[in-house]
Amino acid sequence: MRQLIPYLVFPALMGCALTASYLQMVDGTEPATAALISVLIFGFAAIPLLERVLPYRPQWNQNQADLKPDIIYMLLNAFIPRLWTPIQIFVLTAVTAWLGSQLNNQLWPQHWPLLADLFLMLLIAEFGRYWVHYAAHKIDWLWRLHAVHHSPKRLYFLNANRFHPLEKLIFQIPEVAPFVLLGTPVEVIAMYFTFNGIHGLTQHSNIHIKGGLLNYIFSLTELHRWHHSQKIEESDRNFGNNLIVWDIVFGTFFYPKKREVETIGLLNPEYPQSLSGQMAAPFAKRDISKPEGWQK
Numbered sequence: 001m002r003q004l005i006p007y008l009v010f011p012a013l014m015g016c017a018l019t020a021s022y023l024q025m026v027d028g029t030e031p032a033t034a035a036l037i038s039v040l041i042f043g044f045a046a047i048p049l050l051e052r053v054l055p056y057r058p059q060w061n062q063n064q065a066d067l068k069p070d071i072i073y074m075l076l077n078a079f080i081p082r083l084w085t086p087i088q089i090f091v092l093t094a095v096t097a098w099l100g101s102q103l104n105n106q107l108w109p110q111h112w113p114l115l116a117d118l119f120l121m122l123l124i125a126e127f128g129r130y131w132v133h134y135a136a137h138k139i140d141w142l143w144r145l146h147a148v149h150h151s152p153k154r155l156y157f158l159n160a161n162r163f164h165p166l167e168k169l170i171f172q173i174p175e176v177a178p179f180v181l182l183g184t185p186v187e188v189i190a191m192y193f194t195f196n197g198i199h200g201l202t203q204h205s206n207i208h209i210k211g212g213l214l215n216y217i218f219s220l221t222e223l224h225r226w227h228h229s230q231k232i233e234e235s236d237r238n239f240g241n242n243l244i245v246w247d248i249v250f251g252t253f254f255y256p257k258k259r260e261v262e263t264i265g266l267l268n269p270e271y272p273q274s275l276s277g278q279m280a281a282p283f284a285k286r287d288i289s290k291p292e293g294w295q296k
């Protein structure tokens with residue numbers, strides 16, 4: 001049974017969160033609120049608890065810097081994203097649904113089961129997000145913004161929120177635009193943001209999760225840790241946010257089964273860890289995510 005638990009964590013968390021969103025909506029709760037409540041309970045409450053009970057690397061549960069950066073790190077990278085993510089889920093769900101209803105498009109299939117709708121939405125959104133994420137690793141000015149997300153030296157659930165605000169804005173265009181244009185029902189959008197919220201938090205978490213065959217469908221923790229490797233040849237892989245299927249299609253899937261990722265983070269050990277330093281880093285004279293003189 002103990003060996004089965006790592007395989008059950010992701011399906012159990014996701015199953016509970018999606019069921020909770022669905023039941024709340026059936027009960028008359030407004031869809032954006034239903035998604036928000038599910039992500040707060042099964043993401044922001046359950047995941048940090050599981051990181052303590054079932055850690056992947058116990059040392060990743062500890063902030064290893066000295067006192068001052070520790071306090072700044074906690075305030076800037078814990079509390080602000082903790083407030084920001086639920087608000088973002090609420091606003092995105094509501095705005096996408098409202099824009100869709102204003103345009104009154106009916107291109108979205110009307111009588112599919114909700115889970116089939118969810119998977120279709122994931123497939124479409126992930127196609128755009130795959131290429132934006134790929135570009136963020138290949139195009140200099142986009143990488144400078146995206147480097148903020150790759151700056152942590154350990155992986156834990158709040159890393160899911162560490163993005164430069166400008167990059168967050170760019171990433172959300174391919175995520176949201178297709179559904180506004182297709183007239184996707186608000187219930188499907190709420191299920192998508194429930195999925196996206198729980199998936200992002202588990203994907204970056206320090207929970208000992210095993211994906212098994214699900215690693216060929218979803219971009220789970222075991223795959224995403226490679227994406228945060230300090231080695232470029234390992235981190236330029238597994239670009240999928242929720243699904244890994246586009247990585248399989250486009251040849252960037254990376255799943256070594258006999259070894260574990262080594263160092264996490266950027267090549268430059270001096271990359272700033274403070275919020276103000278990271279907000280300014282993309283606009284520095286040279287790309288400071290890499291040591292001076294470094295050539296790929």
Ligand SMILES: [Zn+2]
Pocket residue numbers: 133137146149150227
């Ligand atoms: Zn990346």
